[in-house]
Amino acid sequence: MRPVGGPAPAISYPIGVLHGALASRVVRGGINLAAMPDPVPDSAAPAQAAAPPTLAAIFLAFAGASLSSFGGALPWVRRMIVEQRHWMTPQEFNEAFSLAQFIPGANALNFAVVFGARCRGPVGSLAAFCGLLGPPLAIVIALGALYGHYGNIDVLNRILTGVSAAAVGLIVAFVAKMIQPLLKRRDWTVAVALVGFIGVAIVRWPLPIVFVVLAPVGIGLAWFKR
Numbered sequence: 054m055r056p057v058g059g060p061a062p063a064i065s066y067p068i069g070v071l072h073g074a075l076a077s078r079v080v081r082g083g084i085n086l087a088a089m090p091d092p093v094p095d096s097a098a099p100a101q102a103a104a105p106p107t108l109a110a111i112f113l114a115f116a117g118a119s120l121s122s123f124g125g126a127l128p129w130v131r132r133m134i135v136e137q138r139h140w141m142t143p144q145e146f147n148e149a150f151s152l153a154q155f156i157p158g159a160n161a162l163n164f165a166v167v168f169g170a171r172c173r174g175p176v177g178s179l180a181a182f183c184g185l186l187g188p189p190l191a192i193v194i195a196l197g198a199l200y201g202h203y204g205n206i207d208v209l210n211r212i213l214t215g216v217s218a219a220a221v222g223l224i225v226a227f228v229a230k231m232i233q234p235l236l237k238r239r240d241w242t243v244a245v246a247l248v249g250f251i252g253v254a255i256v257r258w259p260l261p262i263v264f265v266v267l268a269p270v271g272i273g274l275a276w277f278k279r
Contacts, residue, residue: 105172106140108180114138115165115184120192125220126161126185128227134168141168143234150231155268161185241274 106114114133122129127150134140141149149171153163162185169181203209235242245267252263 106138108173108176111169111172111177112180112184115181116188119185119187119189122189125224125227127164128223130161130164130185131227131230140172143230147231147234154264241278242271245271245274 115130118129118133119126131146135143135146149167150160150164153160153167156163156167162182165181165185166178169177169179171177173180200209232246235246249263249267252258252267253260
């Protein structure tokens, strides 16, 4: 017996004895504790979202897209960002591209600035801008000098005609990929895109007027339909 009011004596049992006793009691209750799986280790937990690309990765990615962008940079930039590196979803690309169209300037360069700022801030915009503009600028300067001497050759004119036809095909494919997320939604966005296409391609209205009219309409519909 312990003294009245005194501390209880410490009783130590081996861990194996306690585990065996507890397991046998639970088995009798219908649950086999010994057969239960071990806790899932932390390494098997779902992986976190990928970190934003580094400045070097942004520069090299846009430089590679610019060097292979025959017929326009945007189809190749979308392929690189959405399909190859998975830095954006198709919907995110469309949203960033819409912002790039709203800003005055070349769409491809505007998109590079928007994407770089989204990933790494102003320095990221500079890296994307230099990667997209630097390599082609050096090549175009060299080709311009050669074209000034050999531009009258008939074979060269045929080659440029073939390249322009391929460029049109790339732009059509680029537009088809961009419109796929809109077609899946099946809402007012398809109607706005169709009105813009009819106004510019068929009715031949000036592009700035169509944009100035449809941009507020699209923003208003997005605001009230959210």
